[in-house]
Amino acid sequence: MTASVTVDLAGRPYEVVIGRGLIEEAGTHLKPLLRRPLVSVVMDTVVAGLHGQRLLDGLRSNGISAHAITVAPGEGAKSFEGLSALCDKLLALELDRSDMIVAFGGGVVGDLAGFAAAIYKRGVDFVQVPTTLLAQVDSSVGGKTAIDTPRGKNLIGAFHQPRLVLADLAVLDTLPAREMRCGYAEVLKYGLLGDPPFFDWLEKHAADVLAREPGAMAHAVRRCVEMKAVIVGQDEREGAGRALLNLGHTFAHALEVEVGFGEGVKHGEAVGLGCAMAFRLSAKLGLCADQDAGRASAAVAAAGLPTRLCEIGGPPLAAAALLGHMIHDKKSEGGELTFILTRGVGKAFIAKGIEPAVVSDFLISEGALP
């Protein structure tokens, strides 16, 4: 069954369509949005091999021609070099400002192609066709686009909303198990930040979602998208409420910069660990019960995701280095540390001005080197 969730942005609403077989139907969904029957599909070489032909056929069967643009797989593509190469290809194709870019892939391709769409000739329309669980429940919805720099993740980017998101659950059938777990970390994040009944449901159905049981997957993706649509509809540019979606991310981004993007730790793994740590920090500060922190950690562990720093491979992590990355995170303001902390499951809030010494002590208590 196909579901549709509206992201209700004033004057610019768009649909997130969730169902099976949407890639084959892509032409039907895209056609009303096009000024001429031509799109440029950006995908990595892995997605191109697995699903590219089906998407191109799905477009052509509706009379839509497609330029296929492939990029290298992996987080490395989300760089100035990757952006420059992609923009050059778009320019060589002589796309004009009324043309459409289709971001067909996981979070990396969505962020990269979305950012290219935001800046190509000062902005062209784009559509997200996310092929990972993580991209379907989070990164493809809400218009955040960006590239990384060696100084941090997503530091250069733009808000640029897609015209449409097509989340085809059937593509998740070929997703490697590690990528499913990474996406599931973001799924848990939604329950932990604001929906206790959903978190209860996830505690019972984690194995079904991870095993890609169609009904469980459809429910999980739809609930996350519904929550994200409400949050983004109320706060598109992260003035306040949208920041709740960063639960676990202050820790996660610091870990990713320290360990190396996509190398020892994947984004979803860092987010799962970051959520467990945010709950433990909240418990340590007396904000939430130890029992809630225990539930958060148990749910992350039940998905086979790391819950402790020592489970991340590589040399031991130093508290000072992690703290330094947090201070330089784009969410810190005037050097003030901002965390998403919580008063319990489903009760996350924005906590500004957390003392660096408090965070350092906490990181050491978590096993980081002093």
Ligand code: GLY
């Ligand atoms: N992934 C967090 C956000 O879209 O705001």
